[in-house]
Amino acid sequence: MDLPLPDTLATWREAPRVRAFNDRPVRASGDYVLCWLQQALRARDNPVIDAAIRLGNALGLPVLVYHGLREDYPFASDRLHRFILGGSRDVALGCARRGLACVQYVDRAAKREKGLVYRLAVQAAAVVLEDQPAFVAQWQAERVAAKAQCAVFAVNAACVVPPAALEQGVKTTSAFRRRHERMREDWYVWVEEEPTVAPYAGLLPYEPDRWGKATDADLDAVVAECAIDHALPPSAMFPPTRDEVLRRLARLTAEVLPAYAAARNDASRSEGASALSPYMHFGLVGPREIVAAVNAADAPADSRAKFIDELLSWREWFHYRARGMRVPESFERTPEWARRTLDAHAADPRPDVEPLAALVHGETRDETWNACQRQYLIDGWMHNNLRMYWVKALIRMTPDPRTGWATACYLNDRLSLDGRDPSTYGNLGWGFGEAAPGYRNLPIYGTVATRTDRSIRERPGGPEWLRNAAARPGPRLRVPEAPPADPYLTGRLPI
Ligand SMILES: Cc1cc2nc3c(=O)[nH]c(=O)nc-3n(C[C@H](O)[C@H](O)[C@H](O)COP(=O)(O)OP(=O)(O)OC[C@H]3O[C@@H](n4cnc5c(N)ncnc54)[C@H](O)[C@@H]3O)c2cc1C
Structure with a gap:
């Protein structure tokens, strides 16, 4: 059953991205709206943050952005930890620029905190988190929604067209593509919400990590402290920074797109693919920003169309399908x-x-x-x-x-x-x-x-x-x- 959204979210043009994840009330007595980022590790073009800002503005409350990294998710390794922490650092920097408080946490022997999301939620008017249809983000979000005493809202940040906005029950890729193509342009435009309340500077239930000013060496050091798989090193091919995302978008338009239709299937040609998928999986870049770069590129129409088809038809089809499955991993x-x-x-x-x-x-x-x-x-x-x-x-x-x-x-x-x-x-x-x-x-x-x-x-x-x-x-x-x-x-x- 679809639970009703508060007016401020229900009247938002991005409302189909949002669903009420439990039936608890929004608490007027809260200190902030808690925005819990799991995978959408970017401070801009992030509907999770914007939904939280919208709610916070309506309540006269600030938004507190939280990102935590545990040691015990499946396959935790230097590779995954370091990539995630690089993204988290840019979230902190970007939040500061947007006038939002951002607190972080890395689980390690020297700094052990239990149940931080719940503890932060105790002070919250509401929790806004990500609507991810697979793996850890999905399991964790469901647990928080079941246990939190305040309203929890889940927001889709992964897709250009939120799966809920599409007709449900579509069975084939071609039928999905037709429907998606009809709608996608309406979702290309993004109007960012501006916080109207000063950043949260009140009490917190723990002493937060703050990675905004961390150097690469600081992040390497904290990863080394964690009880995770240190044998799997970070990837030299994928530096986890916003600058790298921008570099790749420039490369996409200058080198990849011009040849994409012909070169995409040739693994020996480095310009044959954008190599953006890790950045999209961890949300360091959203698909809308990529579409904007593609639409502005001076590239042959067939290459642009092929790329957009992979990015929007195929990727979003799999998100859509996973949303309709209880266990998409099975x-x-x-x-x-x-x-x-x-x-x-x-x-x-x-x-x-x-x-x-x-x-x-x-x-x-x-x-x-x-x-x-x-x-x-x-x-x-x-x-x-x-x-x-x-x-x-x-x-x-x-x-x-x-x-x-x-x-x-x-x-x-x-x-x-x-x-x-x-x-x-x-x-x-x-x-x-x-x-x-x-x-x-x-x-x-x-x-x-x-x-x-x-x-x-x-x-x-x-x-x-x-x-x-x-x-x-x-x-x-x-x-x-x-x-x-x-x-x-x-x-x-x-x-
Ligand atoms: C067996 C198998 C396993 C795969 N596992 C993953 C995975 O774990 N994660 C993942 O993101 N993709 C996966 N893909 C899809 C695809 O191979 C990768 O998205 C793509 O290779 C990523 O490289 P790129 O960013 O250079 O892609 P590009 O060719 O530059 O494409 C741009 C973007 O379009 C999307 N895209 C392209 N091809 C596909 C596709 N077939 N399905 C869905 N989206 C697509 C990706 O987001 C990609 O970043 C898998 C494909 C196969 C056949």
Whole structure:
């Protein structure tokens, strides 16, 4: 049942982004509106912050922006922690520029705080948080909504067109694309809310971290203090800063877009892709800002259209789909026919099965697959065209379909900066049959379509590129005997 929104949110032009997440009242006695950022780590073009400002202005209360980082989320590592903290630092700087108080927290032995969101919510008139349809952000938001004594509102910050604004129950990508295309231009424009109340400077239930003035060395040092996986280093390819986002947007318009339609599928061409997905997953940039850059670019229409289709039709389709699923991370999301055909072939001989450690480190008997996997292992990102071969091959390299799915989630989510996303599970679903069945009934795959590495290998310079890519030295990681199965795929963490 849809709960009513307060007038100030219900009359907002962005209202379809917002839903009441519990039935508690907005408390007029609160000290602030708490804006809890989990993944949308940007201070501008952020509907979560703007909804909080709107509510705060109506109540005559300031907004308190909070971002916390725990040690115990699945796959916590230097790679993920450092990227998130880089984003958090820019949130603090951006909030200061907008006249908003921002407090932060990193969970570590020297500074242990329990239940901070709840404790901050005790003083709040209302909590505004993110409406994320997958993984930790979703589980945590649901817990807070259930436990908080004040109103909790969830706001979609990930999409240009909020999924709730679209007709519900759309079943195919083409039907979704048609509807999305009709609406998207209405959502390109963004009118920022201005705070009318001075930044919150009152009491807090803890001594906050404040990363706005932290140097890179400060952030490295705090990451080193955390009890997380230190064997997986930060990615040199993805510096987590606003400056880097701006650099990439400039590169997108100058180098990537002009060639995108032709070069997108060639992993050996660095200008073939924007490499923006980690920044979007952690919200260092919102899709609207990217669309604005694309629309202003002097690039061929087919390239622009192709890029916009990936960014808006495909990405937002997966967000839309995940919103309609209880557990978008689960193998059960795949179509019934695909599970049936894969299960029917589960006992087929699998000569290509590899140990999990060989998969993690890209040390299998398949050179192409190793070249793909080393991008995840070393860069924390993989080129789209390689991901397609990677996921299809995993089906034959693992003992059965469910282990294959769990392994794909594990490798993607542990190593890739853009993992743990609705696009992760949507695209893995594609690999496991969330598309039309193939024509042939093959061993292991049944009627799920397969993919060879021919198009990668047969490009000019392909064999040499693959040889080099598969030989890149990567970190040595501790690897469990088997990938985690459902505890994390359906897990619920404490906050
Ligand atoms: C097996 C598999 C796993 C994947 N896992 C992820 C994942 O964990 N996280 C993730 O964000 N994407 C994932 N993708 C989608 C896609 O590969 C990446 O979004 C893309 O490679 C990111 O690189 P880029 O930013 O250079 O993309 P570009 O080609 O520059 O595209 C621009 C943006 O469009 C969006 N986009 C492009 N292709 C897709 C797509 N197929 N689906 C959804 N959005 C798309 C992304 O947000 C991307 O940043 C996966 C694809 C496959 C086949």
